[in-house]
Amino acid sequence: MVKNRPKEGVVAKRLNHREYKDNFCDLHPPLSWQEALNETSNCLFCFEAPCQTACPTNIDIAMFIRQISTNNTLGAAKTIFDRNIFGAMCARVCPVEILCEQACVRLEAVGRAVKIGALQRFACDIAIEENVQFYKREKDSGKKVAIIGAGPAGLSCAHRLALFGHQVEIFEAKNKPGGLNEYGIAAYKTTDNFAQKEIDYILSIGNISINYNQILGRDFTLTKLKENYDAIFLAIGLSRTNNLHIEGEEAQGVVDAIDFIADLRQANDFSEIPIGKDVVVIGGGMSAIDAAIQAKLLGAQNVTICYRRGAEKMGASEYEQNLALSKGVIIKHYYAPRKIKTKNGKVVEVEFDIVTEKNGELIKTGEKISLKADQIFKAIGQKLNTENLSGIKLKSGRILVDEEMRTSEKMIFAGGDCIFGGEDLTVTAAANGRDAAIAINKQLNAGGNNG
Amino acid sequence: MANLRSEFIGIKSPNPFWLASAPPTDKAYNVERAFRAGWGGVVWKTLGEDGPPIVNVNGPRYGAIFTSERKLIGMNNIELITDRPLQLNLQEIKQVKKNWPDRAVVVSLMVPCEEEAWKAILPLVEETGADGIELNFGCPHGMSERGMGSAVGQVPEYIEMVTRWCKANSRLPVIVKLTPNITDIRYPARAAKRGGADAVSLINTINSITSVDIDNFAPEPTIDGKGTHGGYCGPAVKPIALNMVAEIARDEQTKYLPISAIGGIATWRDALEFMLLGAGNVQVCTAAMTYGFKIVEEMITGLENWMDKKGFKNIDEFISKAIGNVTDWQLLNLNYVTKARINQDLCISCGRCFIACEDSSHQAIMKEKNNKRHFEIIESECVGCNLCVNVCPIENCIEMVPLKAGMIDERTGEKISDKYANWTTHPNNPASG
């Protein structure tokens, strides 16, 4: 079959339905029972297992793998959820190659880590599928906690607080829960509306209500919440994006990568999403990789990630970079965007300075290069909207917290992407939410109130 | 070049690897395939007396235990002796022996414990041209309830009596196959010898229940809701068989009695271990049932390569070579002191040795050094028990190093003696001089 020449410009329906379906299926298909069982035999049940220490939520990995191996899969799921109620999503999205699996002693022994992520997914999915609920709320404490943001940090905190018997009320800007689980994570990592299924499972604990379309600053204030709640947890992620500050940035076809990804995640039909023929992604983090891969999967012919520093500086792990390369994405290093050229208000080309790096500083070599582009995704980082935080202490533009996730205000806690020192990972958000809940509970039980 | 040729109680075969009496040797079709694959001999599936054929269950007859990779490590069965007509088996044995004159064909027999029954069947077997007979005193299920198999094998006097009948009524060499379902294997072996047996073979299968169906509350394999004990075999039984072979090989009364070893043999190394403990040849069942006849190729080349490496030309040069080193506990040298040593270059820091020694042995392994995960032996605590070696997932990572004479054992503070001293002369032994 002769393929038609790809259409110029940003257009939908570049592929046929089958191709969309194949392209956006599960990146790592779930393990069958036999595959899981075989994989468990690789686990050595290490003493104080290094993988557990490497997991930001400290899941007892050796134990849950042993439980799977004895056909006690629900026991395994509970072991995981005890530490991380988002265990199922984390199993799909965690960069395990730099977390638990990187610490697996089998890497040293035989050059291959136990597939911890895949096994974790195996156990969690069964519990969620069968809707087995492991937890019962403690008796009503009479305390009320407000949470702002229904992403993994907010929901993980909410679940743990509800468990402790507190009443939880969430204020969420969007009309759906999940945060980046729902709007950000690559479609091929969480298929079949899994983000919502998982949240339904988590919310089954009860005593958690979510108020949608409620934006801090627009619809309510921290001052008001402080009057009505015993504690507050801020989990608002990073809602603002950075700009390139170069000529042509306003042109049609220049889009924030995370907006593109959010649209993609909300689409019922991937064929309806328009995509360019020549796509340039500017940035070097996870969002850049995800935008590039998904552009390619939507049928873009040429997708080039342009990053202004070297490979080792990329926020995306080596594994993610290789994944992009394997999908046909081109990665260019030391390309600093200079200007965007337009025609009739639309992008046609982007020009870069070729730079080098000396002691962290970028130095222009004088060389320039242009790439043809009909669509440009900006993936140069998100930042915290610091308005309306009523004087809470910040550091480097993010909220400063102590080791109990407490902000400079005693009754206000924060976690997830919005805090200083965060790792911008789903799993850290889940860990922060859990730890904040534990600290809040401790404080509420101690009778603490407005500090 | 190594030569695997074997002569066991006068029966010649191109190698010492025989198939044990079991489904792989049930009919000409299988046996021919086995010979084509390279097996040196077979013990034909046990024949019973003439009459209506044996009836087997029609539901599952095998059960098994597995590793988590579903590697079969132990199997049991509730199969009986051959369920094919006697005449058919005899015809096929005759034809196969004619087609394969260089291979050993031994016929396994089990008939009621009456001399007439043996007298009736022995000439029929002789007539086939078979090289020998094996008396099945082993089957632990089905036949034993009928006064045969292990019901005979568990009573030394019966073994002696039946063996004597066979020797008296046949010119064929007689191998007596022993059941392990007894407390001391030397008694049935001695009885076989007294009866005039040319050799013993062992082990037959071990009474067992491999698992229980936890939904239907019944042992497996389950037949219409019920199960029964079956005979256990495969890799899991090898250590038991090795010991029984060694016990017979070093017993004063039976030490010159030839042994055909059976039980969990799957590789050249398994076979070799049995031969080093005194077996003249070996028989295989479960491994062939698990992987097919082709495994014999690995056994042949593996043993040849080992022999070449060691400079052995014939198998007789190494048979029994380890038996002199099998001794009794009270004769072990108590002045031999070893300490575990972890090779830090090989260590992957799984910590398995630490937790084993910590929870079950002598708290002789440290888990950190300079605040870093690090596993090292504390010699002043190590009793040299070997547990850490056994739980370590990396081969040769932990070694047991003997202390040289003159060195101080940091645990006891005593100087290592170069003298041999055992329990019989130990001061703590009330019975010692």
Ligand SMILES: Cc1cc2nc3c(=O)[nH]c(=O)nc-3n(C[C@H](O)[C@H](O)[C@H](O)COP(=O)(O)OP(=O)(O)OC[C@H]3O[C@@H](n4cnc5c(N)ncnc54)[C@H](O)[C@@H]3O)c2cc1C
């Ligand atoms: C494109 C992309 C891909 C990613 N891929 C991965 C991955 O593969 N693996 C991984 O581990 N991590 C990944 N991450 C990072 C991960 O998604 C985040 O670290 C994680 O979602 C942070 O959780 P959070 O709860 O802190 O914030 P978010 O998930 O951002 O949730 C914040 C919530 O707060 C709401 N909110 C924001 N402002 C307000 C306001 N003013 N009022 C009320 N509500 C508000 C938002 O609507 C949202 O629901 C990715 C991120 C992006 C952007």
Ligand SMILES: Cc1cc2nc3c(=O)[nH]c(=O)nc-3n(C[C@H](O)[C@H](O)[C@H](O)COP(=O)(O)O)c2cc1C
């Ligand atoms: C299914 C099955 C049937 C057997 N039938 C007989 C038999 O008829 N006669 C006999 O002497 N031994 C029989 N055996 C025992 C084997 O010959 C052998 O002694 C035993 O399986 C141990 O060897 P292995 O570990 O190599 O299997 C049988 C074993 C199995 C598994």
Ligand code: SF4
């Ligand atoms: S040999 Fe035994 S006592 Fe010594 S370190 Fe190993 S496990 Fe501990």
